[in-house]
Amino acid sequence: MSIIRVSRASIGLALGLSAMSGAAYAQDCTTKIGAVLPTSVDWGRPIAETAQFAVDQVNAAGGAAGCQIEMVLRDTQVDPKVGVDAAKALVDLEGVKVLLGAVSSGVSMPILTSVTVPSGVMQMSCCSSSTAFTGLSEEGKTNGLWYRTFATTGVQSAVGAKVAADKGYKSIAILYKNDDWGQDMARLIAADFAAVGVEVTASVAINDAQPNYRAEVTDALSGQPEALYLALYPAEGTAAVREWLSLGGTQNMILANSLKSDEFRDNVGLQYLGSALGTDTASPRSESADAFRAAYQDRFEAEPNGPGLANSYDAAMLALLAMEAAGKDASGADVAAAMSRVTDPAGTPVSADTAGFVAAKEVLAGGGTVMFQGATGDVRFDENGDVSAPAVIWSFSESGTEEIEYIPLSDVDAFIASLK
Amino acid sequence: MIGVISYLVFFATTASILAIAVLGLNLQWGNTGLFNGGVVAFFGAGAYATLILGGTAQAGHLGGYGIFYPLALLGGMVVAGLMAWIVGLLTLRLRHDYLAIATFGVAVAFENLMRNAEWLAGGAKGVRGFERPLRTALGDGFIYNLAFFAVVLLILILTYLFLQRIVVSPFGRLLRAIREDEEAAQSLGKNPARIRLIAFITGSVILGLAGGLYGTFYAFVSPQDVLPTLTFQIWAMLIVGGAGNNRGAIFGAFLIWGAWTASGWALSRFAPVEVQLYTGSVQFILIGSVIVGMLMWRPQGFLPEHLVVSHKGKTKRKQQGEY
Numbered sequence: 001m002s003i004i005r006v007s008r009a010s011i012g013l014a015l016g017l018s019a020m021s022g023a024a025y026a027q028d029c030t031t032k033i034g035a036v037l038p039t040s041v042d043w044g045r046p047i048a049e050t051a052q053f054a055v056d057q058v059n060a061a062g063g064a065a066g067c068q069i070e071m072v073l074r075d076t077q078v079d080p081k082v083g084v085d086a087a088k089a090l091v092d093l094e095g096v097k098v099l100l101g102a103v104s105s106g107v108s109m110p111i112l113t114s115v116t117v118p119s120g121v122m123q124m125s126c127c128s129s130s131t132a133f134t135g136l137s138e139e140g141k142t143n144g145l146w147y148r149t150f151a152t153t154g155v156q157s158a159v160g161a162k163v164a165a166d167k168g169y170k171s172i173a174i175l176y177k178n179d180d181w182g183q184d185m186a187r188l189i190a191a192d193f194a195a196v197g198v199e200v201t202a203s204v205a206i207n208d209a210q211p212n213y214r215a216e217v218t219d220a221l222s223g224q225p226e227a228l229y230l231a232l233y234p235a236e237g238t239a240a241v242r243e244w245l246s247l248g249g250t251q252n253m254i255l256a257n258s259l260k261s262d263e264f265r266d267n268v269g270l271q272y273l274g275s276a277l278g279t280d281t282a283s284p285r286s287e288s289a290d291a292f293r294a295a296y297q298d299r300f301e302a303e304p305n306g307p308g309l310a311n312s313y314d315a316a317m318l319a320l321l322a323m324e325a326a327g328k329d330a331s332g333a334d335v336a337a338a339m340s341r342v343t344d345p346a347g348t349p350v351s352a353d354t355a356g357f358v359a360a361k362e363v364l365a366g367g368g369t370v371m372f373q374g375a376t377g378d379v380r381f382d383e384n385g386d387v388s389a390p391a392v393i394w395s396f397s398e399s400g401t402e403e404i405e406y407i408p409l410s411d412v413d414a415f416i417a418s419l420k
Numbered sequence: 421m422i423g424v425i426s427y428l429v430f431f432a433t434t435a436s437i438l439a440i441a442v443l444g445l446n447l448q449w450g451n452t453g454l455f456n457g458g459v460v461a462f463f464g465a466g467a468y469a470t471l472i473l474g475g476t477a478q479a480g481h482l483g484g485y486g487i488f489y490p491l492a493l494l495g496g497m498v499v500a501g502l503m504a505w506i507v508g509l510l511t512l513r514l515r516h517d518y519l520a521i522a523t524f525g526v527a528v529a530f531e532n533l534m535r536n537a538e539w540l541a542g543g544a545k546g547v548r549g550f551e552r553p554l555r556t557a558l559g560d561g562f563i564y565n566l567a568f569f570a571v572v573l574l575i576l577i578l579t580y581l582f583l584q585r586i587v588v589s590p591f592g593r594l595l596r597a598i599r600e601d602e603e604a605a606q607s608l609g610k611n612p613a614r615i616r617l618i619a620f621i622t623g624s625v626i627l628g629l630a631g632g633l634y635g636t637f638y639a640f641v642s643p644q645d646v647l648p649t650l651t652f653q654i655w656a657m658l659i660v661g662g663a664g665n666n667r668g669a670i671f672g673a674f675l676i677w678g679a680w681t682a683s684g685w686a687l688s689r690f691a692p693v694e695v696q697l698y699t700g701s702v703q704f705i706l707i708g709s710v711i712v713g714m715l716m717w718r719p720q721g722f723l724p725e726h727l728v729v730s731h732k733g734k735t736k737r738k739q740q741g742e743y
Contacts, residue, residue, distance in 0.1 A: 040700025048697055074688050075700030080645050084638065085434060085681045092427035093685070106546060106644030113548070113639040118560040132545045135479075139549070178535060180544035180642070205536070 029067040033319065034090030036083050036101035036111065037312075039075045043233065044103060047126060047312040048073055051100055053299055054316035061357040064324040071316075076102050083107040087115045097332040098319045099123045103308065105130035105180045112136070117143055121332040124319045126312035129153055129181040137384035145336045147385040149314040149376060151281040153184045156256055158416045159279040159391045159407065160229060161192035163254050167277075169227040171199040172254075173220040175240055176231040178205040185231040185256060193229075195419040201225040206236050217243040227252040233307060234264040241268050251275045258307045265396045273396045277404065281376050281389035291353040292375035303400040310375035317352060318342060318379060321372055324357075325364045343379055344369035378409065388413070426562050431681060432674075433569045436576045437633045439673035442657045443579050443666060444626030450664035450725065451587065452619040453599030454512070457520035458527030459627060459654050461507075462500045464646035466628025467635035468534065468541050470496035474636075475550040481542045489553035493632045500628020501621050508620045512613065527651060535643040546642025550635070572633055576670070579626060583666050595619055596727075653680075656707075660714050662721025671723055680707060 035051055038044030055071045058064055072094050076083035083102050090096045099121055102108045108128040113136075116123040125148040136142055164172055172193060176186035182205070190200050201223025204216045217240060220228070228244060230237055230253060237259050245251070251272055257280035265273060292313060296304040304310060318339065323330065325338035341347070342360065347369035350356040360370045372379055377389035391412050393405040407415070441463055448454040474492030477484025487495065511522040535544050542548075558564040586592045594615055597605040602612045635641045653676065661672020683706050687699035695702065714721075 038700070039697050040704060044700075045697050072688055073696055073699075074684055075703065077649075077700055077703075078644070079647075079649055080638070080642070081434060081650075082680065082684070085431065086684060088430045089427055089681070089685055092423040092430070095423060104644060106544075106642035109546065109548060109642065110638035110640045114637060118564070130545050132542075132548055136548060178544065180546075183538070183544050207532075 030070050031063070031065060031067040031323070032070050032072050032090075032094050032096050033323075034087065034094060034096035034099040034101075035071050035073045035316075036076050036086045036090065036099065036107075037073065038078045038103050038107075039073065040077050042235075043307055044076075044078075046306050047103060047308045049300070050296075050304070050309045050312040051126070051316040053296070054313050054320070057295070057354045058317070058320045058357050061354045061361070064320045064357075065326065065330065066328045069320060069323075071100075072096065076104075076107050078104055078107065080107050080110050084110050084114060087111045091115055091119045091121050097121055097330065098323060098335055100312075100315055100319060101125060103127045105132065109133070109136075112142065112146055116145055116332070117141065119332070121145065122147070122319070122322070122336040124148065124315045126150060126315040127308040129184065131184055132180070134384045134386055142385065143333070144385075145332060147315075147318070147336070147339060147381055147387075149311045149318065149374070149379060149387055150308070151376065151387050151389040153181065153188055154416060155281060155389060155391055155412055156279055157185060157188035157192050158412065158419060159393065160189050160254050160256070161196045161198070161419065162407075162415055163277050163279060163393055164193060164198045164227060164229075165196040167227070167252070169198055169252065171201050171223065171225045172227045172229055173201050173223060173225040174203040174229045174231070175206050175216065175220055175244075176203065177233055177236065177258075178207050182206075182231050189229060189231070192419055206232055206240055208236055210236070210239075213240045213243050214247075216240065217247060217249070220244070221247055221249055226250060227254060229254045229256075230259060231256040233258050234261045234267075237264055238267040241272075245272055253277070254279070257281070260394065260401055261306050262303070262400060263306075265400075270396055270398070276395060278394045278396075278401070280392050280394060291351045291356065295353050304375070305400055313352070314372075314374035314376050314379055317357075317374060318372055321357070321360055321364075321370070324361055339381060341369045342372050343381055344371055345378070345380060347371040349373050422562070426565065429562070429565050429569050431678075433565065433572050433637060435674045435677045436569070436572045437630050437637065438654065438657065438677055439670045440572075440576050440579050440633070441627050441630035441654050442661065442669040442673045443576075443583055444623045444630065445654055445658050446623075446663065446666060446669040447583060447586070447595075447626065448620055448623035449658065450669070451592065451599065452595045452616060452623075454616060454620055454623075455516055455520040456523050456620070456623070457651065458507070458523035458525070458530070459651040460646045460648060461523075461527040461530035462504055462624040462627040463631035463634070463650065463654075464530055464534065464641070465500040465503050466496035466631030467641045467645065468496075468547060468631075469499035469628070470632035471547045471550045471635045471639075471641055472541065474553075475547065478542065478547070478549050481538060481547070482540055483547060483549075489636075493629070493636070496632035496635075497625045497628045500631065501625040504621045504624030505617070508617045512616050512620060524648070524651070527646070527648060531643055531646045531648075534646060542642075544643055546640060546644075547635075548640045550639045552636060552639050568637065572637075575629070575633065579629070580666055580670065583626075587666065591615075653677075656711050658721075659719075660711065660721055662723040662725065664725030665721070665723045668721050668723030668725075672721065675722070676707075679710060683707065 037048040039048050074086035105128040108125050176182035202220045204220045253276040255278040321342040322335045322338045325341045326334040348363045350360040350370045352374050390409040391407040394401045448456045472483040473487045473495040598612045657672040657676045662668025683703050
């Protein structure tokens with residue numbers, strides 16, 4: 001699906017930057033970090049590319065903790081055994097102290113319980129959403145080594161309910177991906193819809209890779225809902241929505257951030273998505289807000305649309321910032337503990353690019369703290385490694401997506417509180 | 421250096437657990453000719469049951485019985501055996517590919533049940549909260565993994581010896597007789613249906629044992645652990661190692677799992693940067709090619725079955741020794 005497209009200009013730029021940094025910081029050491037991501041899956045490869053992109057930016061800023069960073073990437077094949085083995089190999093054979101991954105909760109969890117926690121390695125996932133991690137952390141079994149940049153499903157579902165209430169929909173049907181994320185989403189959003197007075201007429205699970213979804217869609221249509229909520233990924237989302245529209249379903253749709261993808265827009269057709277509104281976590285409104293987007297477009301000649309890209313970038317960036325804050329030869333636990341120094345709401349704001357990393361280095365060297373303004377927003381972890389973020393409502397446009405409404409973190413928190 | 425040893429212990433543990441599963445399949449396919457296409461269902465039943473029986477209490481689904489570990493593991497085997505008994509009664513009248521399709525369906529049904537029945541085993545989130553046995557005494561690090569490996573290896577050896585005993589016993593000959601010609605066996609007064617069921621259940625109990633150890637090792641199991649991929653992996657191990665030969669089954673497990681992990685490691689280490697992102701796909705191609713090549717040039721596997729024609733006296737003993 002996606003091909004690495006690196007323009008000559010950006011290669012030149014990267015070379016130029018690394019030459020500059022080579023002069024500024026004399027380094028001959030390399031620190032390895034590990035990444036276990038499903039690169040053999042179509043949507044997994046861009047996630048890995050984005051993580052590498054963050055590493056390249058940090059190297060252009062002279063590396064982290066005094067050394068250049070090498071990201072050793074292993075494929076999970078979305079198979080827990082393979083992912084766990086790859087993680088163990090990275091920890092034992094490559095000696096990594098920081099591990100990025102995995103995507104699926106079903107892979108991240110056994111890595112956490114059998115590799116990273118026993119070995120004292122910090123694990124940072126871009127995309128694992130299962131509420132099981134919060135539970136594990138509350139039981140004190142993660143030793144503070146676990147973080148994830150995927151905003152809890154709570155934010156996503158609350159904003160979805162807000163859209164339905166604002167639009168005045170009276171009834172809605174839910175189609176959700178039948179995995180841990182989808183099941184969580186379906187449960188949460190059903191409760192949130194009920195809280196704002198929208199009737200849920202049906203909540204139907206969509207399994208991956210079925211030849212068609214006629215039975216499921218018919219089921220969802222039977223209650224004659226005014227709107228449709230979709231917590232699906234692009235491939236099965238496309239198939240289900242085509243079926244839905246061809247059977248006369250409404251074009252009033254609310255989409256989870258997983259459908260914020262050009263593939264979905266192109267395959268369904270923009271003309272059918274006029275009344276579709278999406279929800280997502282958002283970038284902060286500051287001068288550095290577009291840094292990630294701009295740099296990403298420079299590098300990949302495409303907008304960062306697709307599940308998990310911004311999360312993957314932030315995961316890699318935060319891990320490297322924490323490494324910088326923890327200093328040279330820090331243990332995994334030290335790096336994990338240093339996370340609070342780079343996500344401090346009272347700290348100096350730093351942008352999500354090479355310049356931001358350089359600025360962060362100076363502040364951290366002086367003993368200060370920074371607030372990383374990432375691609376997914378002002379990232380702030382709670383004691384369980386979960387992240388909350390401001391939200392945005394978006395719709396599809398000719399060039400990709402455009403923002404309809406921005407909801408600051410305080411409003412998100414207030415709205416979630418009002419639902420309770 | 422300690423890192424390499426630590427990794428090898430980890431690798432050997434996973435490979436040994438898979439080898440136990442391959443031994444279970446070998447009893448069914450290699451010795452009795454039962455095409456079990458639903459390996460993962462029995463493996464998964466063992467894993468789920470062990471964790472549910474031996475784990476700590478979890479909100480929202482069954483579990484938290486905190487049973488003494490060996491009993492929990494035994495419970496996993498019993499659940500796998502019970503499932504095999506029911507599935508066997510329903511499907512063992514089927515032959516060859518029909519049996520394969522029916523059992524494959526059972527495995528898919530099992531995965532979907534686990535994915536959707538949240539009250540039973542947590543749905544897609546899976547079962548967690550399992551305390552690995554003796555963790556407080558041995559800690560969490562290398563010593564624990566070493567001790568766990570020793571236990572798994574011991575269980576693998578015991579399973580191997582048990583199956584070897586079966587193979588050379590009259591019962592083993594009966595299994596092969598049924599595999600080769602069921603009607604001939606029946607004409608000698610044997611009851612093939614019953615024997616097939618016994619072999620199917622025994623093999624499935626061994627698969628459940630492997631599953632239980634797998635769940636213990638990761639302290640976690642989710643529907644992602646019971647996808648059809650695992651069935652194919654275990655079959656590939658048996659075919660490459662040599663169906664009908666217990667040593668072949670173990671060898672195949674270590675070889676295929678070794679190739680699977682080593683190719684991933686080698687590609688991540690030595691492949692040029694542009695290829696890095698495609699290593700996952702390249703790995704699938706490599707492994708697929710090995711299996712296809714194997715089937716073309718050595719379909720009997722690396723360590724093929726020794727068919728022993730019953731001899732008397734010295735010859736027989738000698739041949740058994742070679743086994």
